[in-house]
Amino acid sequence: MNTIALLGMPNTGKSTLFNQLTGSHAQIGNWPGLTVDLMQAQLRIDGQTLQLVDLPGIYDLRGHSDDEAVVRRFLEATPVDLVLVVLNASQLDRQLRLALQVQQLQLPAVVVLNMADEARRFGVSIDSETLSRELGLPVVLMSAKYGRGLAAVQQAVRQRLQTSSSNDPRPEPEPAPVPVPVQQLEARLAAREAELEPAQAALLEAAVQLPAQWRDRWTRRLDAVLLHPLLGLPLFFAAMALIFQLIYAIGVPIQEGLGALLDAIGKQLIQPLLTPLPTFLQGFLLEGLWQGLGTVAAFLPVIALFFLAMGVVEDSGYLSRAAYLMDAFMERLGLDGRSFVLSLMGFGCNVPAILGTRVMRDRGLRLLSMLVIPFSLCSARLNVFLFMAAAFFPARQGALVIFGLYLMSFVAAVLTALVFKGRFPSSEPLVLELPPYRLPTLPQVLSRAWAEVKHFWFWSRRFIIFGVVAVWLLNNLPLGVEPASSLSLSGRLGTLLAPVLDPIGINPNLTVALLFGFIAKEIVLGGLAVIYGQADPVALGQAIAADVSWPQAVSFMLFTLLYTPCLSTVAVIRSESKQLGFTALSVGWSLLLAWLTSLVFFQGVRLLG
Amino acid sequence: MRTDRPLTDLRPGATAVVASLTADPGLRQRLEALGLRPGQPVQMLRRGWWSGPLHVRVGMTELMMRRRDAACVALAA
Structure with a gap:
């Protein structure tokens, strides 16, 4: 069975995409060499059964956190046929790095730019064709929360699985027909670390237009009240x-x-x-x-x-x-x-x-x-x-x-x-993202509550x-x-x-x-x-x-x-x-x-x- | 570039450019991954009372960070 891994930063809607792709019949899987459990589920595309694994959200493949170590160990121990790199489309200005790291490891990958609706609302415009050409990886825009672009992701997965061994878009050394675990992951990334910054800047220059001004007035106004020093x-x-x-x-x-x-x-x-x-x-x-x-x-x-x-x-x-x-x-x-x-x-x-x-x-x-x-x-x-x-x-x-x-x-x-x-x-630093305010969708909230109740009932x-x-x-x-x-x-x-x-x-x-x-x-x-x-x-x-x-x-x-x-x-x-x-x-x-x-x-x- | 000042000195509403990071490798990597890299403009949105955390915007990302950690971020004067 082919194995697909979902990789992405926290707050990119990775789990939502996972549920959309698999219909949320996920189970907890044990993976060799890992001390933590990962969510996994089977999905069917064109009658072919694939295994989808949801990796923990990480910022950097070379990062120092436990989750980052888990992802490294997973990639070093498990042969993956495809990595779905999930990025928040409105934050490409910093998230493209992760896609570049995956590309440096020559992993077969598809880049999913999630939250495309939000990016558009905030005035970010993305030329996905140019981005795909420059990056050398298929790029799909989607909005997992609303289920938009799901078919395109499935299509990209299908194509990529069929062609990853024969005509890789890049003329670089090809991944073997049978996938192998990543070798010397850290050494390879360390050697090319310096290329990340200029490469990301070049990609942004070629394919992404960022707004001059932050456009999310709603978040600005709500924060003025909800984060007010006295009223908050x-x-x-x-x-x-x-x-x-x-x-x-x-x-x-x-x-x-x-x-x-x-x-x-x-x-x-x-x-x-x-x-x-x-x-x-x-x-x-x-x-x-x-x-x-x-x-x-x-x-x-x-x-x-x-x-x-x-x-x-x-x-x-x-x-x-x-x-x-x-x-x-x-x-x-x-x-x-x-x-x-x-x-x-x-x-x-x-x-x-x-x-x-x-x-x-x-x-x-x-x-x-x-x-x-x-x-x-x-x-x-x-x-x-x-x-x-x-x-x-x-x-x-x-x-x-x-x-x-x-x-x-x-x-x-x-x-x-x-x-x-x-x-x-303790002396732990605290730096957290404050995401823009979002309207939760009913199906999303319902399915989460349902999963929790099921979990509670099963557990107790x-x-x-x-x-x-x-x-x-x-x-x-x-x-x-x-x-x-x-x-x-x-x-x-x-x-x-x-x-x-x-x-x-x-x-x-x-x-x-x-x-x-x-x-x-x-x-x-x-x-x-x-x-x-x-x-x-x-x-x-x-x-x-x-x-x-x-x-x-x-x-x-x-x-x-x-x-x-x-x-x-x-x-x-x-x-x-x-x-x-x-x-x-x-x-x-x-x-x-x-x-x-x-x-x-x-x-x-x-x-x- | 003249003497740098820390991010903690930035007034609400003001914007400045990140000059350098003096954090340990772990924090430095996290800050860079969140967009706080030398050359990037950063805007102070609000400062929590009672020495509370700072709310800043860098690129398309908004962050909260403690003052102690923000002190590791030097701004170009």
């Missing part, structure tokens, strides 16, 4: 608050409706089917598996809404402005604007946010960011809080409790950074099934005990941990839920549903409210917010930090902080009232 931050937080409010307002009714529906299906359809089975197995399947899964599945709409909203914020270009606005504050915490953006992404899910710290080269900065990110109130925890808040407080107060938890999440992150910044000092399903089944078993073993009574396994576990958890108001029932929450917060709600034997959210809420007082509930929420988010997060901290000691520090610190916070709250309320 309040506007940003107002926008975020509005988004969360919107997710809450739309998502919660859907969640409740879906929960009730799934519960009804269980009672009306599944229960009659199970009657022939022994009682123990019946309970296991219906009260364990179905109720647990149903409670979690009902939460999927809220997650989808969250990723939809974050997708809009990110694609619009506002997220990189957040890095600009917050950097001065973050710098004083020993972090930077990127840590803030990653923490913000962590409000969706901590795992990708921690993976995202790969963009940082300085180890101190990276570790400190990894220590802070788990305090971001992720969607799985929000799931628990929305439910508990609805069960214990009237709507208006409930919203206030949720807001308080977001605030607490922020305070915990800041406190953690202040405590540990001395231990993880195994944990959830394992978790709810284990909770149910703990509650119902040894055989014959009254479920969840003090004689059951869970009851004994609760008694065992009581000396530690009693002072913070966590009773044995909640203890079991917390124990399983260590695996994943998705299980907490499913676990509670199993413990209290209620799947319908309203009924479950009433059952818990009858068992637990409101200060206990809030203490439980605080503990859930602050202790280890989930095993996946621990695993990814371990694999990214490559330090067991650091992983232990992260888990231990969050447990300590959670216990102390809950203690102060619970005992404080008792003293006051």
Whole structure:
């Protein structure tokens, strides 16, 4: 099978092109010699199946970042039939260098000038035929976001694959018919480094007209307000608050409706089917598996809404402005604007946010960011809080409790950074691109949200099934005990941990839920549903409210917010930090902080009232 | 060319030409890849408060950069 690699700078729409070409049926592939996973997918052109690999975005093939090293190792280890070099058409004044480096390595390549619509809007005009002739590589103009020019890219790929061995447009030594990995990549690029600058200037002179004045008035005007020294931050937080409010307002009714529906299906359809089975197995399947899964599945709409909203914020270009606005504050915490953006992404899910710290080269900065990110109130925890808040407080107060938890999440992150910044000092430079504001397209945002929800479901399903089944078993073993009574396994576990958890108001029932929450917060709600034997959210809420007082509930929420988010997060901290000691520090610190916070709250309320 | 001044001294709205980069190789490469190369005009768009980052434009690219890093960029006087 032929292998095509997508190569380009960050912010060139490389991944959008990847999805457009492959229909986004991507999987994660392992490549020899690489420590990171690359996205890959198959695409069919003219009945021929090709393999497309999305390489990490890089600035320079000789660059010093991890991503740049990954791309080098990939090219040195993998024979590629074709490299698709993706450049941002409106930034050819600096991006042509990368195409020239690929040309210097004599790799078979097609140059894709993406975001052609934007280039035109900004007054950049490109003579692609001249550029192609001068560069000696096919050049295609396209706009991946709108799917324009896709056919031309496919056509160029087709032609290039047929002719790359026979009549290469350049009279230079030809690539072998069977592709080979690049030899002596660094030495060859180093030898011709000096040619890049004049070559790029000559290409620009011959084929590209740049505007004398920046034409993007919209970005200029928006930035004047959104990056305003006084208005910028309040506007940003107002926008975020509005988004969360919107997710809450739309998502919660859907969640409740879906929960009730799934519960009804269980009672009306599944229960009659199970009657022939022994009682123990019946309970296991219906009260364990179905109720647990149903409670979690009902939460999927809220997650989808969250990723939809974050997708809009990110694609619009506002997220990189957040890095600009917050950097001065973050710098004083020993972090930077990127840590803030990653923490913000962590409000969706901590795992990708921690993976995202790969963009940082300085180890101190990276570790400190990894220590802070788990305090971001992720969607799985929000799931628990929305439910508990609805069960214990009237709507208006409930919203206030949720807001308080977001605030607490922020305070915990800041406190953690202040405590540990001395231990993880850093001096990483921070230079980031601020892209022009863009209108996100609906298909793009939808497909991203869909991918995230799929990923979430895939990622958590195994944990959830394992978790709810284990909770149910703990509650119902040894055989014959009254479920969840003090004689059951869970009851004994609760008694065992009581000396530690009693002072913070966590009773044995909640203890079991917390124990399983260590695996994943998705299980907490499913676990509670199993413990209290209620799947319908309203009924479950009433059952818990009858068992637990409101200060206990809030203490439980605080503990859930602050202790280890989930095993996946621990695993990814371990694999990214490559330090067991650091992983232990992260888990231990969050447990300590959670216990102390809950203690102060619970005992404080008792003293006051 | 007379004595150079650092990019951090540029006032909002003003434009000057990059004279040289004194950054370490890693940062230097990144700055050049983002368009900050000797001979290129660079415009200061805004400066963050509380010693916050700078917002500059070079060629068709807009960047935010910390003052400490911008100090490595010398402008032709």
